[in-house]
Amino acid sequence: MPCAPLRSVLLPDANSLELRLSHPTPKECVEIWRSTSASWRDSLTVPVYLKESLYLTTVPLAKDGGMTDWVLVDKNLPPDHRSILCSCESFRKRALTSDPEGNVNDAIIHAIASVFCPPGQRSRGYASRMMRELAQVLRTWQSENYRCIGSILYSEIGKEYYAKRGWRPNLTNSHVEFQSTTTCHQLLAQLVPSEDLAELCHRDEVMIRKAMAIPAEGAETRMTVIPDLDHMLWHIDKEEFACKELINCLPVDEKKLHAEDNHKQLDYLKAVLEAAQAEAAEWRLDQVQLWDPSPAVRDMIVQSGIEHVLVDRQEDGIASGVWYDSSGEVEKAPHWLNNEYYSWC
Numbered sequence: 001m002p003c004a005p006l007r008s009v010l011l012p013d014a015n016s017l018e019l020r021l022s023h024p025t026p027k028e029c030v031e032i033w034r035s036t037s038a039s040w041r042d043s044l045t046v047p048v049y050l051k052e053s054l055y056l057t058t059v060p061l062a063k064d065g066g067m068t069d070w071v072l073v074d075k076n077l078p079p080d081h082r083s084i085l086c087s088c089e090s091f092r093k094r095a096l097t098s099d100p101e102g103n104v105n106d107a108i109i110h111a112i113a114s115v116f117c118p119p120g121q122r123s124r125g126y127a128s129r130m131m132r133e134l135a136q137v138l139r140t141w142q143s144e145n146y147r148c149i150g151s152i153l154y155s156e157i158g159k160e161y162y163a164k165r166g167w168r169p170n171l172t173n174s175h176v177e178f179q180s181t182t183t184c185h186q187l188l189a190q191l192v193p194s195e196d197l198a199e200l201c202h203r204d205e206v207m208i209r210k211a212m213a214i215p216a217e218g219a220e221t222r223m224t225v226i227p228d229l230d231h232m233l234w235h236i237d238k239e240e241f242a243c244k245e246l247i248n249c250l251p252v253d254e255k256k257l258h259a260e261d262n263h264k265q266l267d268y269l270k271a272v273l274e275a276a277q278a279e280a281a282e283w284r285l286d287q288v289q290l291w292d293p294s295p296a297v298r299d300m301i302v303q304s305g306i307e308h309v310l311v312d313r314q315e316d317g318i319a320s321g322v323w324y325d326s327s328g329e330v331e332k333a334p335h336w337l338n339n340e341y342y343s344w345c
Contacts, residue, residue: 011083012074014125020075021133024087027080029053029069032087035118048245052238059237060230061345065142067091072130086126088115088134090151091345092142094226097149097334098212100219108146109225110138112153113345131165139328149223149334150323154344156316167320170336173313175291176301178273180280188271194236201229208338223334225343234345269297270304277306292339317344 012018024032033053034046041049056062072086095109112134117127138151155162159169192200204227212222225231243249276288289311293301301308319339325331 011085011121011124014129018074018076019072019085019129021130021137022071022073022075022079024069024071024084025079028071028084032069032071032084032116035084036114036116039116040114043246044242052241052245055241056234056238059234061091061093061234065092066230068141070130070134072126072133083121084118085121086115086117086130088130089113090134090138090141093231093343094146094228095149096209096212096224096226098222100215100217100221102213102215104209104212106146107149108143109149109223110141110151111225111343111345112138112151115153128165131162131167135166135322139324147326148324150321152225152319152321152343155318155320158315159318159320162318162320166322166330168322168333170319170321170333170339172292172339173318175289175311175313175317175341176293176298177309177311178277178288178290178306180285180287181274181277182281183274183278188267189275197232198229201227201232212337219335220332221334222337224337227338227340227342231342231345235342266300266303269300270306273301273304273306289341291341319343 030050033050037046037049044052057067061067068090070088070090071084073082073084077083089112091111091113093109093111095107096104097107098104112131115127115131117124135151139148141148151167153162153167155167155169163169208224208226212224216222273288273290280286280288290297290301298310319336321333321336323331323333
């Protein structure tokens with residue numbers, strides 16, 4: 001039986017004490033996915049979108065309790081017989097913090113995604129109520145082993161809406177944009193077999209830990225979301241599902257690009273970027289984006305001579321966060337290192 005239709009009930013006030021944050025049943029999840037399909041299914045049919053939504057609950061980062069579904073509902077109504085006033089998901093992610101002295105600590109952070117109100121329930125304050133409740137719950141959610149340092153989201157509706165609700169936008173939200181092209185230095189750039197991804201992610205984490213252990217006197221607290229294998233596999237699995245369903249074709253088994261070790265850093269970067277541009281052209285994509293490049297990488301991009309545009313995002317992909325101190329109180333935003341696309345989900 002589907003969830004109660006909105007037209008048959010009187011919608012409650014968003015500030016009502018009868019509303020609470022809860023978790024949807026499997027049947028309610030299907031109803032949520034049906035509601036979101038009109039906005040988010042892109043080229044997928046509704047049945048395939050429902051199939052994808054279920055599949056993405058079983059992949060790394062989401063499975064084994066990594067993803068939690070949330071709904072705002074009337075607490076007096078039973079599951080499967082209540083209106084879903086608003087819904088979202090949260091993902092538990094591994095994170096690191098370091099202080100000005102270079103003391104590095106493991107932590108967790110929750111990433112909020114898929115915030116959605118059905119059209120008939122918008123402009124009633126339900127999303128605000130849900131986010132307010134969620135900000136409180138996530139402070140201690142799944143924090144048995146590591147302290148939760150905050151919750152983040154990537155806004156697709158600009159900077160103001162979520163900022164007013166506590167999720168302040170990161171100071172920088174930028175990427176470098178390259179147009180797709182068939183030019184590629186195949187001799188320098190090599191595809192990475194999928195079985196090597198775990199080792200590459202481990203090496204990334206080791207390098208990040210070393211960088212964050214370097215003292216930065218006078219600097220603010222630093223934070224990063226660890227670019228671990230689960231993040232990469234979530235994106236890869238989502239991409240492969242869509243490719244198989246839409247064109248009955250999977251990307252080649254290799255998932256990343258790297259440069260051979262017999263050239264300098266500038267040559268590495270140029271080769272990998274050109275290979276990415278060529279692959280984008282092969283898949284009929286318009287562009288390649290490199291999120292949050294360091295000043296050194298920006299300089300090398302200029303030196304490479306590759307045509308590019310630096311984009312300062314103002315409306316979509318706005319990394320935003322609520323940050324907690326050791327006692328769970330809201331504190332000043334840390335310096336977010338590696339604000340890259342892998343942490344979006």
